[in-house]
Amino acid sequence: xxxxxxxxxxxxxxxxxxxxxxxxxxxxxxxLEIDRIAAERIRARMPELEDGAWANRGFLQRxxxxxxAEAGIRQFIDxxxxxxxxxxxxxxxxxxxxxxxxxxxxxxxxxxxxxxxLLEGADNTDFIAGDFRAPEDVLGAPEVQALIDFDKPVGLMxxxxxxxxxxxxxxxxxxxxxxxxLAPGSHLSLSHITADRNRPEVVDTFHExxxxxxxxxxxxxxxxxxRFFDGLELVPPYEGxxxxxxxxxxWGADDPDTxxxxxxxxxxCGVARKP
Numbered sequence: 001x002x003x004x005x006x007x008x009x010x011x012x013x014x015x016x017x018x019x020x021x022x023x024x025x026x027x028x029x030x031x032l033e034i035d036r037i038a039a040e041r042i043r044a045r046m047p048e049l050e051d052g053a054w055a056n057r058g059f060l061q062r063x064x065x066x067x068x069a070e071a072g073i074r075q076f077i078d079x080x081x082x083x084x085x086x087x088x089x090x091x092x093x094x095x096x097x098x099x100x101x102x103x104x105x106x107x108x109x110x111x112x113x114x115x116x117x118l119l120e121g122a123d124n125t126d127f128i129a130g131d132f133r134a135p136e137d138v139l140g141a142p143e144v145q146a147l148i149d150f151d152k153p154v155g156l157m158x159x160x161x162x163x164x165x166x167x168x169x170x171x172x173x174x175x176x177x178x179x180x181x182l183a184p185g186s187h188l189s190l191s192h193i194t195a196d197r198n199r200p201e202v203v204d205t206f207h208e209x210x211x212x213x214x215x216x217x218x219x220x221x222x223x224x225x226x227r228f229f230d231g232l233e234l235v236p237p238y239e240g241x242x243x244x245x246x247x248x249x250x251w252g253a254d255d256p257d258t259x260x261x262x263x264x265x266x267x268x269c270g271v272a273r274k275p
Contacts, residue, residue, distance in 0.1 A: 007032065010109035016213040018164060019082045019108040025053035030083045030114055038209045046202045051263025055249040056191055060159045061092045062252035063189040063271045066235075067155040068096035071187055071273070075101040075148050079132050079178075080161025083111050083118070089157055090125045098123075101147045105130040105138055108214070132161050133169060135177040153185035153274075160267065162228065163193045164215040175228050184274055187235075190228050191248055191269035195219040198266055225268040232272035245270040 007013050016038040020031040024039045027050070031039075043049045067073040074097055078089045081104035090102035104115065104127040115127040126147055130138040138144065148154060156178055165171035179188065195203045203219060210217040226245050234243035237251040249264025250256050251271065 008110055008113035011113075012214070016209065017108055017110065018210070018213055018215040018217075019106060019111050021209075021213065022053065022160070023083045025049055026057060028083060030110065038213065041209055042202070042205055045199070045205050048261070048263035048266075051261050052248075052266045053263070055247070055261060055264035056160055056267050056269075057087070059191055059248040059251050059267075059269050060089065060157065060189070061087050063269075064089050064092040064155065064157065065096055066252060066271065067187050067189065068093040068100055071153070071155075071185070073153050073155045073185075073187060074099060075152065076155040076157060077103050077105065077138075077144065077148060077178075078157040078159070079105040079130070079138065080158065080164070081106050081111070081115075081127070082108075083114060090119075090122055093155070094123075100124065102126075103128065103144050103147050105132070105144075107131040132158070133165060133174060135174060135181070139178070139181050150181060150183060152183055153187070154182045156182065156186065156188045158188065158190040160191050160193070162190060163218050163220065166216065166218055172227050172230075179232075179274055182274060186274045187271060188229070188232060188274070189269075189271045190225075191267050192225045192228070193217065193219055193266060194221065194225065194268050196221055196268075222268055225270070229270055229272045232274055235271040235273065237270070243272075 013032050016035045020035040024031045024035050093100040101124040112129045126143045128141050128143045162171045236243045237246040238253050238256050245268050247264045248267045248269045249259040249261050251269050253259035
């Protein structure tokens with residue numbers, strides 16, 4: 001993209017953005033020089049950065065398709081969606097059911113500026129400005145109310161978004177407030193970065209980079225990630241496995257041994273059903 005002409009109103013070109021950083025990790029084009037510099041600081045210590053981002057992206061796609069194919073869900077709310085790129089949630093679910101509805105939510109003005117044009121022509125799909133930390137505002141938005149029937153099961157996609165919420169803001173309570181609004185049979189798909197068994201110097205670099213960005217990042221342990229699924233029925237992550245939280249590369253993998261990559265081990269994930 002050209003700079004600064006392509007910078008939409010409300011975007012600070014002097015600070016990295018969590019959404020644009022992720023776009024850069026995935027090989028996208030909607031990022032600024034400040035994002036590229038920041039991302040390369042991480043990559044210098046973490047060569048598996050791109051692998052980790054794509055493992056997370058693959059989990060989004062596999063879990064969304066599974067919800068549509070196996071759980072019969074036909075409506076999805078994807079919060080913290082980031083910039084629409086290849087194989088988005090609506091594309092994954094509409095590969096199973098053409099009538100599936102998807103609403104994307106993000107609070108980054110650059111995401112909003114580009115999202116509607118990138119989604120132009122996509123049926124049963126919309127994008128709104130909203131913040132995960134304001135559940136009632138998100139769920140009550142007119143676009144959400146128009147596209148989602150809350151009397152029927154919903155697929156709630158919280159992919160790499162909850163780790164931008166501090167403990168003081170009670171991310172577990174926020175997730176519960178969303179789930180409380182959804183019908184029985186709804187499913188939660190969630191992924192979250194972790195420092196478990198990962199290199200401390202890389203974790204430190206993440207903290208330094210995101211401290212200067214528009215969002216801080218909070219690493220959590222497996223028990224803390226499991227808390228997001230309290231009261232839900234966890235889906236087995238792959239054939240022969242017991243239901244539980246696992247790494248993003250493993251969930252839905254045909255061959256768990258080859259899917260267990262270094263990048264994948266940076267992010268825990270799970271899918272669970274609301275009874």
